[in-house]
Amino acid sequence: MAITKETQIGKIEVVGKYKSVQVRTDIVIVEDGTELSRKYQRHALMPDADITNEHSEVQAVCNAVWTDEVKADYETFKASKPAEGF
Amino acid sequence: MTSILKADTIQDTDGNNIINESSNTITIGASGDTINVPSGATFNINGTAGTGVGISGWSSSSGSLLPDSASAGIYLGVNSATAANLLDDYEEGTWTPVPKSGGTTIGIYSGVASYTKVGRFVNVQFTIRRNDSQSLTDVLQIEGLPFTSSSTAMDANINGGVWVDNSSGDHMALLNIGGNSTKIGNMRKTNTMDASVAADEWVNGRYLYGSANYVAS
Numbered sequence: 665m666a667i668t669k670e671t672q673i674g675k676i677e678v679v680g681k682y683k684s685v686q687v688r689t690d691i692v693i694v695e696d697g698t699e700l701s702r703k704y705q706r707h708a709l710m711p712d713a714d715i716t717n718e719h720s721e722v723q724a725v726c727n728a729v730w731t732d733e734v735k736a737d738y739e740t741f742k743a744s745k746p747a748e749g750f
Numbered sequence: 751m752t753s754i755l756k757a758d759t760i761q762d763t764d765g766n767n768i769i770n771e772s773s774n775t776i777t778i779g780a781s782g783d784t785i786n787v788p789s790g791a792t793f794n795i796n797g798t799a800g801t802g803v804g805i806s807g808w809s810s811s812s813g814s815l816l817p818d819s820a821s822a823g824i825y826l827g828v829n830s831a832t833a834a835n836l837l838d839d840y841e842e843g844t845w846t847p848v849p850k851s852g853g854t855t856i857g858i859y860s861g862v863a864s865y866t867k868v869g870r871f872v873n874v875q876f877t878i879r880r881n882d883s884q885s886l887t888d889v890l891q892i893e894g895l896p897f898t899s900s901s902t903a904m905d906a907n908i909n910g911g912v913w914v915d916n917s918s919g920d921h922m923a924l925l926n927i928g929g930n931s932t933k934i935g936n937m938r939k940t941n942t943m944d945a946s947v948a949a950d951e952w953v954n955g956r957y958l959y960g961s962a963n964y965v966a967s
Binding site: 679680681682684686688703704705706707708709710741745 | 843
């Protein structure tokens with residue numbers, strides 16, 4: 665009887681004007697090939713995010729959709745926001 | 751002794767088909783007939799539901815409806831397919847709050863943070879405990895939200911609240927999530943006018959509890 669814990673990239677979604685990349689990481693418990701449970705962990709990345717430690721599939725999507733134009737538009741958007749924290 | 755009746759067609763006394771078999775297809779009754787399953791009887795379909803049986807594109811999993819397509823949903827409150835009435839997503843999970851002050855990450859002990867998403871509506875809850883003694887005076891923000899907020903969110907939205915649970919000098923604050931954002935950008939104190947919670951107003955070793963609701967992109 666072998667119980668293993670696997671981490672899988674369950675879903676990568678690109679949403680919104682600034683091509684935010686939403687990542688769902690699935691934590692899967694498997695016993696002898698049969699899935700016992702699946703839990704979700706989420707995070708989302710904006711075009712100014714450091715993706716160095718992201719999964720290679722996530723990096724590939726980010727690099728594909730975050731064009732220079734998208735990055736520039738997002739920087740302009742951030743600069744337009746109120747100064748205090750918003 | 752077992753008797754076997756062999757026939758391709760069984761008809762009633764008027765000559766109408768009751769059961770007909772042809773090319774591996776069995777037809778029960780004929781157009782205009784009513785086929786009754788009497789009270790007390792059980793009608794099981796253990797094979798694959800075909801045309802006209804159940805709802806196309808859906809099956810049952812441990813008693814729950816399961817669509818073949820992950821993007822399928824249910825239209826509610828309408829009798830024609832209208833996108834604004836389609837409920838097509840539900841998800842529960844966890845996320846990792848990353849508290850920051852002016853871009854500097856504030857260390858925390860392992861936190862507890864969960865989310866529930868129903869359609870585009872997202873509820874997040876979190877409990878984190880500061881584990882960082884450096885002096886940080888900028889506005890406290892929390893990054894790492896599980897979904898990007900809608901572009902239609904306004905910068906002055908009130909999305910939820912936090913309790914900064916210090917040993918003394920607690921703070922209650924209303925929190926804000928702006929548009930196109932993955933962070934809680936501002937926590938406006940309710941016990942002090944015109945002021946947001948600064949990072950050092952959350953004392954090292956102490957807890958911060960919060961929850962928020964927002965619309966995802």
